[in-house]
Amino acid sequence: MAKQKVIVVGGGLSGLMATIKIVEQGIPVDLISLVPVKRSHSICAQGGINAALDTKGQNDSTWEHFYDTIYGGDFLANQPPVKAMCDAAPGIIHYMARAGVMFNRTPEGHLDLRLFGGVKKRRTAFAGATTGQQLLYACDEQVRRYEAKGLVTKYEGWEFLSAVIDENRICRGIVAQNLTTMEIRVFKGEAVLIATGGAGMIYGKSTNSTINTGSAASSIYQQGVPFANGEFVQIHPTGMIGDDKHRLMSEAARGEGGRIWTYKDGKPWYFLEEWYPAYGNTVPRDIAARAIYKVCVEMGLGIDGKNQVYLDLTHLDSKFLETRLGGILEIYQNFQGDDPKKVPMKIFPAIHYFMGGIHVDWKHRTEIPGLFASGECDYMYHGANRLGANSLLSALYSGTVVGPSIVEYLKNMDKTSLDVKSTVFESQLKLEEEKYRKICQMSGKENPYKLHEEMGDIMRENVGIVRYNKKLKETDEKLQEFMERYKNIGVSDNSQWTNQDIVFIRQLWNMMELARVITLGAYYRNESRGSHYKPEFDKRDDENWLKTTKAYWTEKGPRFEYEEVDISLVKPVPRVYDVDGRQGKKEAK
Amino acid sequence: MVREHIHLKIKRQNDPQSQPYWEEFKVPYRPNQNVVSILMEIRKNPVNTKGQKVAPVVWECNCLEEVCGACTMLINGTPRQACSALIDKLPDGVIVLEPLTKFPVVRDLMVDRQFMFENLKKVKAWVETDGCFDLGRPPIMNERERQFAYELSRCMTCGCCLEACPNVNSKSPFMGAQALSQVTLFNMHPIGKMNREERLEAVMGRGGIVDCGNSQNCVRVCPKHIPLEKSLAQLNKETTLHGILGWLKK
Numbered sequence A: 001m002a003k004q005k006v007i008v009v010g011g012g013l014s015g016l017m018a019t020i021k022i023v024e025q026g027i028p029v030d031l032i033s034l035v036p037v038k039r040s041h042s043i044c045a046q047g048g049i050n051a052a053l054d055t056k057g058q059n060d061s062t063w064e065h066f067y068d069t070i071y072g073g074d075f076l077a078n079q080p081p082v083k084a085m086c087d088a089a090p091g092i093i094h095y096m097a098r099a100g101v102m103f104n105r106t107p108e109g110h111l112d113l114r115l116f117g118g119v120k121k122r123r124t125a126f127a128g129a130t131t132g133q134q135l136l137y138a139c140d141e142q143v144r145r146y147e148a149k150g151l152v153t154k155y156e157g158w159e160f161l162s163a164v165i166d167e168n169r170i171c172r173g174i175v176a177q178n179l180t181t182m183e184i185r186v187f188k189g190e191a192v193l194i195a196t197g198g199a200g201m202i203y204g205k206s207t208n209s210t211i212n213t214g215s216a217a218s219s220i221y222q223q224g225v226p227f228a229n230g231e232f233v234q235i236h237p238t239g240m241i242g243d244d245k246h247r248l249m250s251e252a253a254r255g256e257g258g259r260i261w262t263y264k265d266g267k268p269w270y271f272l273e274e275w276y277p278a279y280g281n282t283v284p285r286d287i288a289a290r291a292i293y294k295v296c297v298e299m300g301l302g303i304d305g306k307n308q309v310y311l312d313l314t315h316l317d318s319k320f321l322e323t324r325l326g327g328i329l330e331i332y333q334n335f336q337g338d339d340p341k342k343v344p345m346k347i348f349p350a351i352h353y354f355m356g357g358i359h360v361d362w363k364h365r366t367e368i369p370g371l372f373a374s375g376e377c378d379y380m381y382h383g384a385n386r387l388g389a390n391s392l393l394s395a396l397y398s399g400t401v402v403g404p405s406i407v408e409y410l411k412n413m414d415k416t417s418l419d420v421k422s423t424v425f426e427s428q429l430k431l432e433e434e435k436y437r438k439i440c441q442m443s444g445k446e447n448p449y450k451l452h453e454e455m456g457d458i459m460r461e462n463v464g465i466v467r468y469n470k471k472l473k474e475t476d477e478k479l480q481e482f483m484e485r486y487k488n489i490g491v492s493d494n495s496q497w498t499n500q501d502i503v504f505i506r507q508l509w510n511m512m513e514l515a516r517v518i519t520l521g522a523y524y525r526n527e528s529r530g531s532h533y534k535p536e537f538d539k540r541d542d543e544n545w546l547k548t549t550k551a552y553w554t555e556k557g558p559r560f561e562y563e564e565v566d567i568s569l570v571k572p573v574p575r576v577y578d579v580d581g582r583q584g585k586k587e588a589k
Numbered sequence B: 001m002v003r004e005h006i007h008l009k010i011k012r013q014n015d016p017q018s019q020p021y022w023e024e025f026k027v028p029y030r031p032n033q034n035v036v037s038i039l040m041e042i043r044k045n046p047v048n049t050k051g052q053k054v055a056p057v058v059w060e061c062n063c064l065e066e067v068c069g070a071c072t073m074l075i076n077g078t079p080r081q082a083c084s085a086l087i088d089k090l091p092d093g094v095i096v097l098e099p100l101t102k103f104p105v106v107r108d109l110m111v112d113r114q115f116m117f118e119n120l121k122k123v124k125a126w127v128e129t130d131g132c133f134d135l136g137r138p139p140i141m142n143e144r145e146r147q148f149a150y151e152l153s154r155c156m157t158c159g160c161c162l163e164a165c166p167n168v169n170s171k172s173p174f175m176g177a178q179a180l181s182q183v184t185l186f187n188m189h190p191i192g193k194m195n196r197e198e199r200l201e202a203v204m205g206r207g208g209i210v211d212c213g214n215s216q217n218c219v220r221v222c223p224k225h226i227p228l229e230k231s232l233a234q235l236n237k238e239t240t241l242h243g244i245l246g247w248l249k250k
């Protein structure tokens, strides 16, 4: 059989980790990324990464990490894969430290840990407040090492457009476009991994990078792969609301002792500490975000009458703050002007993370053989709400699972992409070329960036922290209206060289498709669970809704199916944070 | 004084072969803007000050929080990130944007910085790990040393230091502070150290540390405040020592 090759789309933590796993088996990888992989969005992650390393003498265990993750996710996550992730976490951190990550150390030189939300023990390893950057760099360096050996070929500045799927519904490669020369071509490969990250741009403004459009995930959704749990979108309680972006102030700020407050009756009111005495400021994100929303929007008690409350670090030692939170203090000071060591920060919840994503099985295989997905673009590990510092872990861990899973798939293959009829590739290529040509010719009145802004505004307004069915329905209608208006877009750039305009227009359509999945998924799910909150149905409803949502693309919009959740390890219990409600903290023997 | 308009003067270029030209744009003033948000505003209505509808300006950005390094350009002549260049902190008057000059222009404000990534290969800026499996606890590390290494590890390959360096130019193979400083970093890592000599040798030839004139322009422009002067001094010491030792062994 001819030499096999794997195509990895996405060079964030997950794609890079998978690449390392695959090339360590001697199989070459073509690595495709919109940007130099060293600039991928994983770089933004600040606070840290969870693993029950137990270097603080607290008797932490991987079982407890597992339980906290399931409980924090309101029991929507399939339990066995989460268990496997938590068991593997310490080994992953050990590797990352060996590979060069400058994690903070204890006085004896061991890996230091800090507290994060929704947990009782110190379980978060960190490198200052730029943990994602450090992890990404270490993976990038390992991949560069294999690149120098000729095992990895990077295609940076290329955009994945669609998968090549043959008549037997097997994936044989991809079509991608060079964003400088605008060349569109086929990449043949025995397996394709989509590790393209989150989709914050669907909401216009979020904590995400501008490249996080979810376009690649949307594209394979439109090719028949179901999108799971789209309605579960994490809203981070502590964002800096900006005009261009909602920058994040990491949960680490609260983990290290930061307090949230506003004025009530002229006095500081620490409402999280009052409402949730068992966890105080380190309640999980959905709980904190809803509390801040309630204080500002419903009670009208925001600072200066605006939608904002204080995140206060001023009582903490400034040297301590520098070594543990330096990176985010710098961001606040640079963009806001005040020094958070001296003045409390002003924050409000912001769109942050997609628990939902491409539907995969436990080996990260999609329903199309040869097509895999991992990282934030999959749906596997966080249920209805993600615990802080668990997604760097799931990004890396899913990479360590999908790599070997691909290798196994290659072993059992009977033919390679070279044996596939050339017309299979040619027809997909033609399709993408045609689509591109059509966009080039768009000469209507709508400006794509303005249309995008409108979409983001309505998504944040109606498909955010608090959701009402009437508003969700209206939003879906509005989205369909946008899709009509899309046809009337005019291209402002006619160049065939580095044309960012056309690229954005193509992404915008894909964002709209996913926006409908999110909105309608939310509309149908008549309960409240984790990040999904409907005042009209304010209880979790396990009888009817302990189910994974699966959206399938059809021409008329998403069609929904539901799938049982694997709860074979721990029994669902009510999720509360005013008292310690966890009932399975110790492993049942 | 509050601006009425934000007035940008941008050096544009359609592709690597064509000649650069200047184009100006005016956008109504709003508080709390930065250079990226203004460029985003322009693409919603790409009309220049002459009232002509033109192609939107091409530039790079991802993170918008000064951590990915993508949006680096010359702003009023200084190399820095556009996302953290707050309009309210720039002096009144026209804001001038130009692409970095030490890298080939792709289009408008976008340049090709592959040179820096290639240099990371040359200096072997990685740890030679046995593999990504679990080998148990990593070596312990002194927290004080770790703090210095951490500062070096925050380099985001933005290229400001190369832009400001008098010795980096198209006629010289000098790699500049960015890649050199990575050698210091990896030579401090408990496992990375084991391949210390290979890295030192990689920077002892042409284009390496000897080409540094020690003018320290790099330190002054590094947005991450990386102590490049210390990093390069340490590297200088190490290479000198390595040179002498190598000579003695002959």
Ligand SMILES: Cc1cc2nc3c(=O)[nH]c(=O)nc-3n(C[C@H](O)[C@H](O)[C@H](O)COP(=O)(O)OP(=O)(O)OC[C@H]3O[C@@H](n4cnc5c(N)ncnc54)[C@H](O)[C@@H]3O)c2cc1C
Residues within 6 Å of the ligand: A009, A010, A011, A012, A013, A014, A015, A032, A033, A034, A035, A037, A040, A041, A042, A043, A044, A045, A046, A047, A048, A049, A050, A131, A132, A158, A159, A160, A161, A195, A196, A197, A198, A207, A208, A209, A211, A212, A215, A216, A248, A250, A352, A353, A374, A375, A376, A377, A388, A389, A390, A391, A392, A393, A395
């Ligand atoms: C501000 C911020 C702070 C965070 N802090 C933390 C934290 O402290 N702890 C934690 O656990 N998590 C944190 N997260 C979440 C975490 O960073 C992400 O979930 C994680 O990094 C995602 O990694 P990934 O590999 O899946 O995707 P990404 O890092 O987003 O990488 C996606 C890759 O895909 C490529 N790509 C995308 N689309 C295409 C396409 N069409 N064609 C080609 N290439 C494409 C991109 O170029 C990129 O290389 C944070 C997130 C944000 C926004």
Ligand code: SF4
Residues within 6 Å of the ligand: B164, B165, B166, B167, B168, B176, B177, B211, B212, B213, B214, B215, B216, B217, B218, B219
């Ligand atoms: S010290 Fe001067 S010559 Fe050396 S790298 Fe820095 S700017 Fe360039």
Ligand code: SF4
Residues within 6 Å of the ligand: B154, B155, B156, B157, B158, B159, B160, B161, B162, B177, B178, B181, B221, B222, B223, B224, B225, B226, B228
């Ligand atoms: S050393 Fe500083 S200026 Fe140079 S590339 Fe790195 S971050 Fe940029």
Ligand code: FES
Residues within 6 Å of the ligand: B060, B061, B062, B063, B064, B065, B066, B067, B068, B069, B070, B071, B072, B081, B082, B083, B084
């Ligand atoms: S956009 Fe990342 S540094 Fe400016």
